[in-house]
Amino acid sequence: MKERKILITGASKGLGLAIANKLAPSYHLILHATREDSFSTIIPDSTLLCADFSEPSQLEQFCKTLKKEHGDSLYAAINNAGLTFDKPINYQPENEIDAMLNVNLRAPIFICKTAMKIFQQNKTGVIINMSSIVGEGGNAFQSVYAATKAGLVALSKSLAQEAAALYDTHNIRVLSISPGFIESNMTDSLGEDVKEKYLNAIPSKRFGKPDDVANLVEFLLSENASYINGTNIQINGGLK
Ligand SMILES: NC(=O)c1ccc[n+]([C@@H]2O[C@H](COP(=O)([O-])OP(=O)(O)OC[C@H]3O[C@@H](n4cnc5c(N)ncnc54)[C@H](OP(=O)(O)O)[C@@H]3O)[C@@H](O)[C@H]2O)c1
Known part of the structure; x- marks a missing residue:
């Protein structure tokens, strides 16, 4: 019986799925996506908890269930679900702006x-x-x-400081990760010319793999990372 539970949002594919596969041997996973049929494989001993985060009422129910059913043994929450609609802001419809704000931040x-x-x-x-x-x-x-992603860095740093100021423990850590160009569904939709431009600019001369990020998450959750707190970790092959 795995005693520690970990929530991974956006775990149906891409980075979230790689993180889930990496952590599955060690933790009981609470795996999130918009719907249960988003998952093409089921990880044994995991629990599915689905919600469309662009709907505030679904998010509210999700958080209630998380606390009520998993609160006693929740060890970590990995906020990975995200979406993007790439276009000049002049042409960005309100529903896309709202969806990015709701899901990503x-x-x-x-x-x-x-x-x-x-x-x-x-x-x-x-x-x-x-x-x-x-x-x-x-x-x-x-x-x-980008604004939603900058918000996550500030949120993480602030919460790490808040936990230290308010709580009777120093065992709460809050971090953010900034991946560069990682191969995934989100990046598959980019044009070949954009991909070529990035590849030329990456000192490691390759795109990242979801497993690169999963390895980092596994380390950050471990005791060996217990002094890493309130900071943003870049994982980008040297891309600036
Ligand atoms: N890939 C990269 O190069 C890269 C770089 C930097 C940062 N990131 C960040 O890393 C995270 C994962 O990226 P990825 O490339 O792995 O993305 P992905 O393959 O597109 O997967 C996105 C995940 O988010 C979930 N999601 C999408 N819309 C949602 C909604 N309305 N409500 C709840 N969940 C929703 C999806 O669930 P469904 O399957 O049900 O739709 C899916 O599980 C994102 O936050 C992204 O911004 C990625």
Whole structure:
């Protein structure tokens, strides 16, 4: 019986699925996607908890269930679900702006709020928020997406400081990760010319793999990373 539970949002594919496969031998996983049929394979001993985060009522129910059914043994929350609609802001419809704000930023904020209440009681816990290289450097045609990702960095740093200031424990850590160009569904949709441009600019001369990020998450959750807190970790092959 695996005693520690870990929530991974956006675990049906891409980075989230790689993280789930990496952590599955060691933790009981609570795996999230918009719908149960988003998962093409089921990881043994895992629990599915689905919600469309663009719908505030579904997020609210998700957080209630997380606390009620998993609060006693939740060890970590990995806010990985995200989406992007790339275009100049002048042409960005309101529904796309709202979806990026809701899924990429509002949902992690409320999941952090739920997790921090749980961790305060349990006196231990780790939050990892999946930001992006564009949250630091910006990117044309991704202004709203980049703004949500910058928000996650500030959210993580602030919560790490808040936990230290308020809670009767120093075992709560809050971090963000900024991946560069990682091969996934999200990046498959980019044009060949854009991919070529990035490849030329990456010192490691390859795109990242979801497993590169999964290895980092596994380390950050371990005791060996117990002094890494309140910071943003870049994983980008040297791309600036
Ligand atoms: N790939 C990269 O190069 C890269 C770089 C930097 C940062 N990131 C970040 O890393 C994270 C994962 O990226 P990825 O490339 O692995 O993405 P992906 O393959 O497109 O997977 C996105 C995940 O988010 C979920 N999701 C999408 N819309 C949602 C909604 N409305 N409500 C709830 N969940 C929703 C999806 O669930 P369904 O399957 O049900 O739709 C899926 O599980 C994202 O936060 C992304 O911004 C990625």
